Amino acid sequence: MVIYNSLSRSKEKFVSLQPEHIGMYVCGPTVYGDAHLGHARPAITFDLVYRYFTHLGSKVRYVRNITDVGHLENDADEGEDKIAQKARLQQIEPMEVVQFYTVLYHKNMDQLNVLRPSIEPHASGHIIEQIEMIQRIMEKGYAYEVDGSVYFDVQKYSQNHHYGILSGRKIEDLLSNTRQLAGQSDKRSSADFAIWKKAEPIHIMRWPSPWGNGFPGWHMECSAMGCKYLGDQFDIHGGGLDLLFPHHESEIAQSTIANGKAPVRYWMHNNMITIDGQKMGKSLGNAMSLDDIFVGSHPLLEKAYSPMTIRFFILQAHYRSTLDFSNEALQAAEKGLKKLLAADTALRNLKAQTTAKDQGVDPIVEACYAAMNDDFSSPMAIASLFDAVKMINAAADGLLALNENDLAQLIQLFDDFVFDILGLKPETSGTDLELVDGLMQTIIGLRQEARAKKDFDTSDVIRDSLAKLNIVLKDGKEGTKWELK
RNA sequence: GGUCUCGUGGCCGAGUGGCUAGGCAGCGGUCUGCAAAACCGUGUACAGCGGUUCGAAUCCGCUCGAGACCUCCA
Structure with missing residues (x-):
């Protein structure tokens, strides 16, 4: 069994850390909008991985998170929480938005026959774990606090680690290419990223922390929850290719400092739908x-x-x-x-x-x-x-x-x-197939009589009107069969 | 601008040095009362130009084109 590892950009023989047991973490949806085609791809991709390993007899702990906190809407809103903004627009509770779209996501995934993961943790339910991890990073001197926000010190990390190991970037390029963003003057370097963000008064979603009221930074949840449920180091981390940088790159940096070792052995990325x-x-x-x-x-x-x-x-x-x-x-x-x-x-x-x-x-x-x-x-x-x-x-x-x-x-x-x-299954419209089949056998019998009498007008009327109901008749040597189109 | 990926027949998509997937569509045929389904047959495909090689879609270089990331995103 070989897996393409984004870390090495090549296929590698897959060997799990523990025989017969596989730990897999996949970045799940941010539940602030309808589940779309793009959500289907990673869900189905890693469902395939999950199903195949399970088929081969491995015990897989599959963790896929629900992101319901912490992502920034855009660079102009000074760290406003995506979910909080949507909630304000609709005048309802943020957690109501989260609930609504989580349910919708589950419904769509069930329709796609995507198996539920073993654990589906919410970021909002793991604030404590995230704060703890941030503290560990600060204790080791790789993060600094400015005005209620905490930033990861990428430059310091780069002195003895490779920030860019996953995405193939060089720290010099990152420093020279990163856009200067308004309102981010708190950072020592443009490549640094927030691991805790101060909540402005406008924020609805906020949690107390050693640095004041705020919310966890962009990438913390996956590191904290991956570590909590799969350990300091686990086998597979998956997600969309668009998350490779900066999300996964930053996860590696955070976890490496917090836990003293690289968090993931095999990074898998599904490509985009265009x-x-x-x-x-x-x-x-x-x-x-x-x-x-x-x-x-x-x-x-x-x-x-x-x-x-x-x-x-x-x-x-x-x-x-x-x-x-x-x-x-x-x-x-x-x-x-x-x-x-x-x-x-x-x-x-x-x-x-x-x-x-x-x-x-x-x-x-x-x-x-x-x-x-x-x-x-x-x-x-x-x-x-x-x-x-x-x-x-x-x-x-x-x-x-x-x-x-x-x-x-x-x-x-x-x-x-x-x-x-592959997780495919026959699709029926939920009708009572036994009853329908009984009725169909009757209709097919009547049509057969007409055909025997060469009354093709009648037999064709039967077939045509059934076709309008999306029922297709197939005449064969062994008799006539029917199926739903 | 930087980093990376990719360009396969009408469409979608495998394939990484010789044996040239597969699906869909098309065409011809078998079957059928006629169809549908199925079956049989049917395609000078590998962006362009050079190079390496006995031999390249496959390796190397260049050119052209497309996309992704560098900012929330699956």
Whole structure:
């Protein structure tokens, strides 16, 4: 098993600190707005990692935080808390905003069949841990207080550590390139970053601290909560590529000072989703909420796309590649997924031919594992699954005979890879399928009678009106089957 | 301006020195009362120019183009 480690910019053999136990921390959402397509990518990427390790028999403690405090809205607002600002605009409690969007996020993630992490800590629930960590950093002399705020001393850190080890930056470049920001004259150096921020009177979200009322700085929560639940050093830290600098770089610096060792062994970063080649982001105004996509209400969408279509679409690209959004690409994904799931249904109905010789499912299974072992290459695994689809369809058409061993292997393959690891699932609209199927058998029977009498007008009327309900009839040698479009 | 990444057929996307994934779309055929689905067949793809090599989409250099980060962001 190899994983691409952002630290070394290369694939490395993965060895967990403790055998059979893996600690993984992933940066979760800031809950001040609708969950959008961009949130789906890391959630699905690390869900894949979580599912695969679990499948292989490891016990994974997966921590994904909820950020509900501490991020700055922009450089002009003098450290106003993002959530506090939104709350003021809407005249409601900040924690109400947090609750509302957390629930929405969970709903969307459930729809995408993203498993809940083992622990989902809130930043606001770990203020004490963050203050403690800041104190440790100050005691060691790597942070200084100015007027109720505390800053991490990047220059001092750079004397004996490499600030930039993750992002490939040099401290000199950082100093010369960092923009001079208004209201940040408190910092000794422009590269320094706040680890505790004084709350202006306007702030609603604030906590008492040794330095007065305020809130934790940008990057503290992940360091504090990662350390609390996974230890001073843990296996995997994941997140979006856009968090690599300064967020993760700063996490490394803070934790290294506070705990005396580098916090993370493998850094994994998923790439961005783009729209027309441009990064999707809240600030760019082209973010598409997941609810928008699921109901098709966004102007850029030709139609609605189901959660599983989105999941499959994301898994069809490697997590380290950018993924460009388009209706055409999503429709291709939709059809591909349908084909895959239809093959699963066909597979469950296949009868084994005892006399048949092995058709060779082993190479497909091996290819799937090889793909996943190579830095979680879900697109390669999916490609191999389509080899199995081909085999299944050929068998369903009577062009190929599968023996019991073949069938058992194929079913295992689909159970393991399609459902357990890739986390795909058939989508039904929640209707009572048993009842519907009973009704459908009746209708199909009536149509069959009409067809037997060559009354094709009647049979076509039945088929056409069912099509309007998104029910597709498929006439085959073994009779007629139906499925929801 | 600095740092980094990337440019693969109509679209999406794997692939990192020779055996040239996969999905979607298209075209031809089989099947069908007609369809749909499925099956079979079908594509002079690797931004451009140089170089290394017996051999390059794959390595090196340059050019062009795109994107990300350097500021909250998944």
